[in-house]
């Protein structure tokens with residue numbers, strides 16, 4: 001095992017030089033997603049008096065070698081990686097290259113992936129330690145301990161490999177009780193203009209930047225991992241809106257949103273936040289993630305009135321049996337009612353769907369297709385993927401469905417590929433079923449209002465992919481129409 005360098009050499013300096021590295025999303029895409037987690041960690045380190053730099057592979061669209069070069073050029077004493085679990089392969093590659101150039105640099109990482117499979121990150125990426133869970137307080141205490149030459153292993157909320165290569169954890173870190181006490185994310189350390197001016201998640205070109213209003217979700221869906229736990233902590237509406245007003249002032253944003261686990265988990269909170277948004281942020285549109293059993297007409301009307309024009313609901317399946325398997329705690333009828341209600345008050349309702357849960361059958365997939373027809377929505381249908389930390393990850397491990405977890409992490413991307421088959425179908429059967437379901441949902445949506453929806457879709461694709469992409473899309477579309485099963 002590699003011996004850690006003598007950390008005492010880091011002691012006695014005024015500030016630690018920390019370089020935060022944000023790995024790439026991994027696939028070609030038109031939107032850029034601001035790394036709130038890393039930006040919160042950055043502001044917390046700045047507050048603690050450290051010299052923080054950011055190398056943003058995603059935001060600056062850097063190659064691996066350019067990311068490594070910029071990291072080394074920033075002459076860091078500590079390199080800290082962020083990015084969600086799907087970016088593991090980049091962390092591994094970048095960490096290896098940086099380590100070979102800077103053998104003594106102290107390397108850490110944090111995020112939901114690291115928190116759920118710390119041993120793999122530590123071993124494969126050669127990290128000195130990882131930060132588990134919420135990173136703001138832990139990272140500041142860790143860097144302070146390094147700066148002062150204190151025993152960093154006593155900092156709560158971290159994990160490392162002992163001399164025998166065994167995973168060792170310090171005492172757990174308590175959740176941050178008062179989210180209002182956190183400094184705002186350090187937006188300006190990142191190439192913020194690239195994020196603000198990129199397409200938003202609706203594929204619209206509007207100046208946008210989101211803000212985090214709450215952490216945690218009280219529900220228990222088996223395919224979901226909640227780094228912030230079930231106990232929901234919310235910022236005060238004043239704190240949220242003050243930050244948004246600042247974003248409008250600084251970056252001239254016209255659109256925002258809340259990438260919380262679940263923005264609509266509490267009606268009173270939503271109503272109060274909306275009231276303040278309406279007063280202080282006239283003309284600013286926004287979107288959020290919702291759950292069908294947490295919204296009602298009064299709440300949706302208030303949201304609409306405060307600028308909300310888009311809500312994404314995790315519907316996942318049109319089969320009550322599958323919804324129960326997923327421990328969704330809602331029925332397909334509730335999903336349908338919420339989508340109709342949302343559209344009725346004038347907010348666009350988006351649904352997300354997954355295919356390939358344990359015990360999925362042709363019938364359950366047909367029910368999902370039928371659900372989309374009734375709800376008159378279309379959405380990408382992703383394969384159920386057992387992300388680390390979820391109940392289905394443990395079930396998949398118990399059934400020996402994931403042979404090599406590290407390889408699984410390396411292959412992860414945006415769940416449009418089948419990585420682990422949890423069903424009784426063969427891989428090819430499941431992929432065919434997905435293509436059939438996706439095609440049928442798309443066609444039934446387009447042909448319901450062909451004169452408006454088909455040109456809108458073509459225009460959107462032309463904007464996204466240019467003429468060549470458009471031609472490719474039309475060909476794929478015609479092929480799917482003429483090969484109906």
Ligand code: B12
Nearest residue numbers: 033037080082085086110111112131134135225261414415
């Ligand atoms: C917004 C979001 C997205 C955005 C992109 C966000 C981004 N910047 O990359 C979009 C919509 C594109 C997206 C896509 C996907 N996402 Co997503 N996403 C989220 C969501 C809702 C919010 C993320 C966020 O900003 N959180 C707020 C910040 C403050 O929290 P944080 O990032 O966790 O950071 C804290 C700690 O993790 C830690 N930390 C983070 N980084 C670092 C770095 C250091 C150095 C340290 C010390 C600490 C630290 O400290 C931070 C502050 O406390 C989370 C759920 C959630 N609420 O976290 C899911 C989540 C991260 N996504 C998830 C998944 C599965 C996906 C997809 C694979 C979905 C899919 N099926 O396609 C894709 C992956 C795409 C890809 N190729 O990477 C899972 C990850 C599961 C797991 N086990 O890791 C989550 C947790 C959702 C869930 N509940 O299951 N996602």
Ligand code: SF4
Nearest residue numbers: 217219220221224261
């Ligand atoms: S999928 Fe949504 S509602 Fe279910 S546990 Fe995760 S965040 Fe909560």
